[in-house]
Amino acid sequence: MPTPPAYPAEPARVLLLGFGAIGRHVATLLAPEREAGLLRMCAAEREVAAHRDRAVPGVELSTTGTDTDCPTWAEALAEADLVVECAGVEPAGEYGPQVIAAGMDLVLTSVGALADPETALRLLAGPGRLWVTNGAIGGFDVLGAAAEAGGLDAVRIRTSKLPTSLLRPWMTDQQEAQLRSLSPGDDPVTVFSGGPAGAIEQFPANVNVAVGLAWATRGRADPAVGTGAGVGPQAGQAELLRRSLERVRVELVADPAAGRSRHEILATGPAGRIELAFESAPSPENPKTSGLTALSVARTVRGALGLP
C-alpha cells in the first residue's frame, strides 16, 4: 500500500496582505485547498468596508487600517502560519520585515521591495523564511543554474505594456499626454531604461519582474571564500542581490499594440544564450496585471506549505 501523503493534521492558516486583483485571484485559485480542509484563509485590507460587498467565500477579512468590526492586523498575524503579501512594494516593505522577525514565513509578490538594500536585509534576516514568487515570468531554474555556475555575463529584460497602464502620479502633464495619445499603429515609446532599482522606484506596480529576475540570477557565494560581505549568510544573499541588481538591465516600453503585457528576457555568458518571452493572459480581476502572477503565487503558497 502506498504511504498516504503527510498533510498537516490542522489546516494551515494563510493571511493575505492585500485583497486586490492578485489577492482575490489567489484566493479563488486556492479554493480547492480550502474546501479540502487543507488551509484557512484571511485577507487584510486597509479599508475593509470597501471590500465587504466583494467577499470571496471562505475568506475572512481583517484590517491594517482603522475598521473596528473585524480583527486587526496584529490579531490576524498572531493566528497565521503563512503571510502572502500581494499589496504593493510599499506595504511589503512596511509589513514584510515584521512577519519575518516574528518567525513566520512570507510569500513576497511585490518582489520589487528587495531592491531597497535595507528592506532586503530585513526580509532575509529570518527567523521566518522568505519565499520569492517568480510572478509573471519564469525560467528561473535554468537562469539560476547558469548564474550559480558563474555562467552569465549579461541579463536583460524588456517589458512592454499598454501606455495607459504606465501612467504614474509623478509624470509631467506632457509625459502623461504623450502616453494617453499613443494609439495602435504608433511606435512604442521607451519610458525607462536602466537598472531594476531605478525602475521599481518609478514604476512600482509594473517591473517587479525585473527585481525578480535579479533575485533569480544572483548566483551563489563560493563556499570557500563567501561573498566578501563578511557577516553571515543573510548579508551574503543581500550582497549577491546587490551585485545582481547592478547587472540586470531593464527597458520598459509603452506599446499601444501590446494587447497583453510582454516580458522578453535575454541572458548571455559562458553558459550560453537564453532567450525567454512571456505574454500572460490578463488577470480576471484587473487587465493591467498579468494573470500568470496569481498562478505563480498560488504555486509558491503550495510549495511553502508543502501541499501537493
Ligand SMILES: NC(=O)C1=CN([C@@H]2O[C@H](COP(=O)(O)OP(=O)(O)OC[C@H]3O[C@@H](n4cnc5c(N)ncnc54)[C@H](O)[C@@H]3O)[C@@H](O)[C@H]2O)C=CC1
Ligand atoms: N512579481 C510579479 O510578477 C508581480 C508583482 N506585482 C505586485 O503585486 C502588487 C499587487 O498587485 P494587484 O493585486 O494587481 O494590485 P491591486 O491594486 O489590485 O491590489 C492591491 C491591494 O492591496 C491593498 N493594500 C495596499 N496597501 C495596503 C496595506 N497597507 N494594507 C492592506 N492592504 C493594502 C489595496 O487596497 C488593494 O486592494 C503590485 O502592486 C505589485 O507590487 C504585480 C504584478 C506582477
Ligand SMILES: O=C([O-])CC(=O)C(=O)O
Ligand atoms: O503583471 C505584469 O506583467 C508584471 C508587473 O506588473 C510587475 O512585474 O510588476
